[in-house]
Amino acid sequence: MTKETRILIAMQKSGRLSEKSLELFKQSGIVINNGKRQLLYRIPELPIDILFVRDDDIPMLVSEGTCDLGIVGSNVFKEVELSKKDEEFNAAHFFSLGFAKCRLSLAVPEHFDFHSPQSIDGLRIATTYPCILKDFLKKNKLKCEVAVMSGSVEISPHLKISDIICDIVSTGATLVENGMKEAYNIFDSEAIFIRNTKISDEKLKIASKLVSRLDCALIANKSKYVMLNAPKSKIKEITNLLPGSESPTIMPLADENKVAIHAVCSEPVFWDTMEKLKAAGASSILVLPIEKMML
Ligand code: ATP
Ligand code: ZN
Helix, strand or coil, X not given: CCCCCCEEEEEECCCCCHHHHXXXXXXXXXXXXXXXXXXXXXXXXXXXXXXXXXXXXXXXXXXXXXXXXXXXXXXXHHHHXXXXXXXXXXXXXXXXXXXXXXXXXXXXXXCCCCCCHHHHCCCEEEECCHHHHHHHHHHCCCCCEEEECCCCHHHCCCCCCCCEEEEXXXXXXXXXXXXXXXXXXXXXXXXXXXXXXXXCXXXXXXXXXHHXXXXXXXXXXXXXXXXXXXXXXXXXXXXXXXXXXXXXXXXXXXXXXXXXXXXXECCCCCHHHHHXXXXXXXXXXXXXXXXXXXX
16 A cells, blocks of 8 residues: 655744634634644644644754745744755745734834934844844945844843844834834745745645645635625616625616625725715625635
């Protein structure tokens, strides 16, 4: 009997990426019920195994072929990729997942007079992302000293370890708490699927099928099914108001002057859109979530 081909995916064990990753799999109908917190989890109904690890280890586990795929922040991936620039590195971006969005930014003390990256020339910068930072400094012809830290970067100016910092920012609240402000975004990050560039065609087929299922779930998450009734004379005006809908379905109603319009909207339907629809003559407006969708 030939051995079944299975793919191994590295996922963060616990942290900002883990919950959203499991949720996305669940929305695609793949339940990872790792109640016993095993490091290696076998998805019974699919040829897929999951290895739960720290996010920092994921790029190398994939590059070295221990894992075939991995879910990691593009910041961490880029940092490792740049650090291995002169060595063999066999991992590449496979698919963007759109969650865990954050940015790597230069942040300066609140009274610092920042105009452009040139304002920081010659300063000492603390960061946990030395390769991305050095790449940015080089591209901008800046001569700065880089102090590498493993965490708590935001306190380094207080400790006189550095003049400014380069750190992950999402809302900026941590910076404000530490008397700093975001000055310049150097890298936009989000969760991404990475893959080993040397996996077999058979494994790539399994991986591609998984990714297309996850993609369907991501699209379904963003989309809404809108149903409403509209006067026949207002069909064009009302369909133009539906955000991101391609070709709505228009159906007759018992009242000959009215029609029912059904549409899949690929963009969020906010209250103000619903108010505009109503003002244009629409009635009985329903906005429903979509569980599954295949385009
Ligand atoms: P581990 O214990 O696995 O090493 P960690 O503490 O290094 O975890 P997390 O804080 O869980 O990492 O962050 C994981 C990833 O989530 C980051 O590399 C980044 O891509 C993203 N991230 C970090 N901070 C934020 C934030 N405030 N908002 C959204 N995404 C973020
Ligand atoms: Zn980490």
